[in-house]
Amino acid sequence: MPTGACGINCDVCKLNLLGTCSSCGPGTSPLAEQKLATQQRLLGGTCAILACAQLNRVEYCLRDCAQFACDNFSQGPYPFSRGYLQMQNRRRRQNPPAFAPDKSPVEVPSQFWDELQSKDLNTLCNWTLFRLVSAHQVVFHFLNEEVLMDVAEGCLKRDNGRGWEKTQDPLLELVTVIYLNNVKKLHPLGREIVGVKDLKEAHFFQGPHILQTDPLLQRYGQDISGFEDAARFLEGRPVDMADAAYELFPFPRVPLYFLFWQGDKEFEPRISVLFDRSIEAVFSADAIWGLVNRVSTALLQGPTG
Ligand code: SF4
Ligand code: SF4
Structure with missing residues (x-):
């Protein structure tokens, strides 16, 4: 993996082609360990960003660390300009854009x-x-x-x-x-927990309407504790359903269950979403798709501040 913990992609650098500089790799990789050892040997010190990412088991600072952009970026000499860091800080405070399955911007009629x-x-x-x-x-x-x-x-x-x-x-x-x-009445909760395949409109959740869990897997697939931190930050209640599973409440009487299974040599990591059966009484399939997306976005944003 040629991208360093800081986000610099060593694969597209001539210094890497010439063999003058090796890749840093993600903070959790053997490459990072090798690079830190080389820096210590040749320079008598290490890159503060790479050392911090390795210490804190962070793959990529921009994607995985709630502290970004920390002092190592804002006070250090490398690798980004002040303007770039200001842009990152500003845009991270904004709500991300929302798109319908056909990629058109979401609007409320x-x-x-x-x-x-x-x-x-x-x-x-x-x-x-x-x-x-x-x-x-x-x-x-x-x-x-x-x-x-x-x-x-x-x-x-x-x-x-x-x-x-x-x-x-x-x-x-x-x-x-x-x-x-x-909503037309008070719907009792906890009678039945179901997956998308059990919903009456199960046929909807295919192709472009498949639940968007891939970004969550990209972020948390190798970081179960990061997933748990994000779920707890969103006041999720732990439930005994998978390697890590949380009941999250986008509305006080509408729970969503996010289940996370860690990968192993045979299986890739997996994330599933379950629902209280009562969700069908108040949301059509496309609204359930939107609700899961909005909660997934909050999980991706993770702990802030
Ligand atoms: S700033 Fe640090 S982590 Fe990033 S490329 Fe340079 S040495 Fe590697
Ligand atoms: S604290 Fe800073 S340098 Fe350390 S992992 Fe987070 S963003 Fe990277």
Whole structure:
């Protein structure tokens, strides 16, 4: 693997072709160990980034470390410019873009909001454990944070420390509006836990609609403790279902179960998502697909701050 822990790809460097410089490799690799030993021998010291990544069992700083961009990057001489690090810090604070299966940007149709405006929010709160905070506003707990839905303005808001501020989170906005438009009663939880193949619309979850667990495997496939850290950060409850498994709550009465199996010599690592059977009463298959994507994105973002 030619990419160093810092993200520099040694495979495309002439110094590597000439044999002047060897690859650093990911922080968990034998290459990293060799490079650190060589640096110590030839230079009398080691790259702080590579040494830190190796010590902390981090493959790639930009992908795998919650501390990025740490002082080793911002204060050290290598390898990125201040402008690049500022861009990384700024964009990591933004919600990632949301796309439908056909790759078009997710938007909430205005008629969905119109329908919601005709509903009795107080009753919806009783069925969903959302909280009514004014005539047209409800607050709900999404994973590990409070989010306000302003039904009059047709948007979601997050608390920026000074008050509620409009937030761009189209996938969360879409599934929340769909949820409140569809819920018709309080659905008991815990009667049956099912996978996509057990859902009535199981046929939907194929081809472009397959659940998007590959990015989670890229990030956590070799890092079960990173997966557990992210799930705990999102207030997931551990459940005894796989090598690591957590019940996560995108809405107070809608649990999702993320199950992680570590790989071995025979099998690749695997991630599955299970549902409470009641999810079918409030979400169609495409909304379940969107909800799983939004929670997967939160797991990928991992612990912050
Ligand atoms: S900054 Fe460190 S980890 Fe990155 S290529 Fe240079 S020596 Fe390797
Ligand atoms: S603390 Fe910094 S150098 Fe160390 S692994 Fe994380 S990002 Fe890399």
